[in-house]
Amino acid sequence: MKIISHRGASGYAPENTLAAFELAVKMGSKNFEFDVHLTRDGKLVVHHDYDLKRTAGRELAIAGLNYAELKKVNVGNRFGYPFERVPLLSEALDVLSPAAEWINFELKNDDNVYPGLEKELMKFINARPGIYEKSLFSSLDYGTLKRLRALDKGLKLGYRGQRLKTALLLPAIMRAKAVGAVNFHMNLRLAYKFHVAMLHKAGMRVCVYTVNKREDALKMERIGVDGIFSNYPDILSKAKTEKEVRR
Ligand code: G3P
Ligand code: MG
Helix, strand or coil: CEEEEECCCCCCCCCCCHHHHHHHHHCCCCEEEEEEEECCCCCEEECCCCECHHHHCCCCEHHHCCHHHHCCCCCCCCCCCCCCCCCEHHHHHHHHCCCCCEEEEEECCHHHCCCCHHHHHHHHHHCCCCCHHHEEEEECCHHHHHHHHHHCCCCCEEEECCCCCHHHHHHHHHHHHHCCEEEEEEEHHHCCHHHHHHHHHCCCEEEEECCCCHHHHHHHHHCCCCEEEECCCCCCCCCCCHHHHHC
């Protein structure tokens, strides 16, 4: 089971910053997830939210800022870090890609708030040798997945189930398959063995978010989940207890 650094080592360093990615690499991560946005002047950047309210206490939307303005904002005054900025995607990849075996670009583009994001990202990926092969692209926004698929028939896509329940899993699987998704990303709340089995039967790998407790990580491993998104890259690296070994 892949342990995927969720927004970098975001349990120990400010999420989606170079500090979080550097730390994840130092901790031995090989699998990475982060979120991609576009600034007003067309720069690809890494941040989770569409605005800077939660991370910087500022009522500013990324879509309304040029990168020269955005980079001055401190989004990382936590865990003892004095200043961290929103990184350019290129900077994040400079840090991650030498260590990465698998990279999940999550495009935050609800209602196409960043027109042209998919095209810009694919242009960027195709200009960086060695990245495409180990990349998977996901989004909550179905239109974004469809635009990515229209740009590239061979692209690996991940479908993210939202507000799912058992009765909605089959329609979600059909939507995921319709766009050619190879991965299905689901909330821990819904990660039951029979859901995982259904998704495997449909030919997709299953990655579960966000798994920050060791007991949940061990459970995901037992029920056959392919990957977990975790803020703690070391979630399973501590020695197992005797009880866990005997299970
Ligand atoms: O793709 C799932 C993972 O990224 C968790 O979601 O909200 O942290 O972007 P989020
Ligand atoms: Mg994400």
